[in-house]
Amino acid sequence: MPEEPEETSHGEQDARLRPFPSDPDEARSLQESLAHRVRVTAVDPDSVSLVAGTDVTYSPDDQRLVAAVVVLSRRTLEVVDHATTVAEPRFPYVPGLFAFREAPPLMETIGKLRTSPDVVLCDGAGRAHPRRFGLACHMGWSLGRPTIGCAKSLLVGAAEPLAEERGSWSDLVAEGDVVGRALRTRTGVRPVYISVGHDADLAGSTRLVLDLSPRYRIPEPIRAADQLSREILRGDGDRSGNV
DNA sequence: GCGACAG
DNA sequence: ATCTTGTCGC
Numbered sequence: 598m599p600e601e602p603e604e605t606s607h608g609e610q611d612a613r614l615r616p617f618p619s620d621p622d623e624a625r626s627l628q629e630s631l632a633h634r635v636r637v638t639a640v641d642p643d644s645v646s647l648v649a650g651t652d653v654t655y656s657p658d659d660q661r662l663v664a665a666v667v668v669l670s671r672r673t674l675e676v677v678d679h680a681t682t683v684a685e686p687r688f689p690y691v692p693g694l695f696a697f698r699e700a701p702p703l704m705e706t707i708g709k710l711r712t713s714p715d716v717v718l719c720d721g722a723g724r725a726h727p728r729r730f731g732l733a734c735h736m737g738w739s740l741g742r743p744t745i746g747c748a749k750s751l752l753v754g755a756a757e758p759l760a761e762e763r764g765s766w767s768d769l770v771a772e773g774d775v776v777g778r779a780l781r782t783r784t785g786v787r788p789v790y791i792s793v794g795h796d797a798d799l800a801g802s803t804r805l806v807l808d809l810s811p812r813y814r815i816p817e818p819i820r821a822a823d824q825l826s827r828e829i830l831r832g833d834g835d836r837s838g839n840v
Numbered sequence: 841g842c843g844a845c846a847g
Numbered sequence: 848a849t850c851t852t853g854t855c856g857c
């Protein structure tokens with residue numbers, strides 16, 4: 598459900614109605630017109646109760662996908678809710694247009710949750726994007742709630758060198774802008790790349806993602822969504838024990 | 841023209 | 848992303 602009913606241009610009203618065009622050029626111009634709407638707002642990790650992680654897995658022939666969203670307690674990291682959607686890919690993978698492939702099934706899946714997460718952690722980029730409107734921004738704009746992008750590799754820019762210790766970070770710079778941070782979630786392991794999706798800030802996002810990654814490189818909510826989507830794709834019979 | 845390119 | 852288990856090393 599969209600957010601506040603602000604001054605909206607005709608173009609943006611149109612975007613509300615058709616947020617996922619199937620034409621690549623139309624998709625790019627939509628990103629350009631929406632990038633300025635990303636809100637950077639301070640997020641206090643300690644006030645976050647529920648965090649959702651999202652991921653999508655594809656069948657080898659790319660004829661089927663499974664979108665998964667898992668909600669964990671920020672404090673205990675226990676799974677409190679989850680939902681999945683099986684669908685057919687409607688948009689090809691094109692670097693920079695990832696949202697048009699993954700956001701539709703993810704939005705549908707979030708709609709199936711019975712809980713309402715305070716923050717959504719997306720597997721991909723937020724503002725660290727050629728037009729500053731990656732998947733996490735698109736999700737945040739569509740949901741009207743805080744989102745954070747957490748990518749395993751870079752789409753744009755370069756990260757300043759960072760120390761080997763867990764918790765160290767450095768600026769992620771693209772075209773002269775600080776668009777995110779490289780964050781070391783495990784000592785001696787490649788960093789992950791954090792960027793603001795919507796209604797978040799880099800300082801709060803960095804702390805939150807670090808708190809959510811006590812043991813592995815990838816934060817728990819995204820790991821849980823990754824595992825769940827793979828299980829469903831494989832057609833695992835026994836799913837008992839899951840909340 | 842060439843290389844890079846979230847998942 | 849996906850095809851895929853064990854294995855080497857800290």
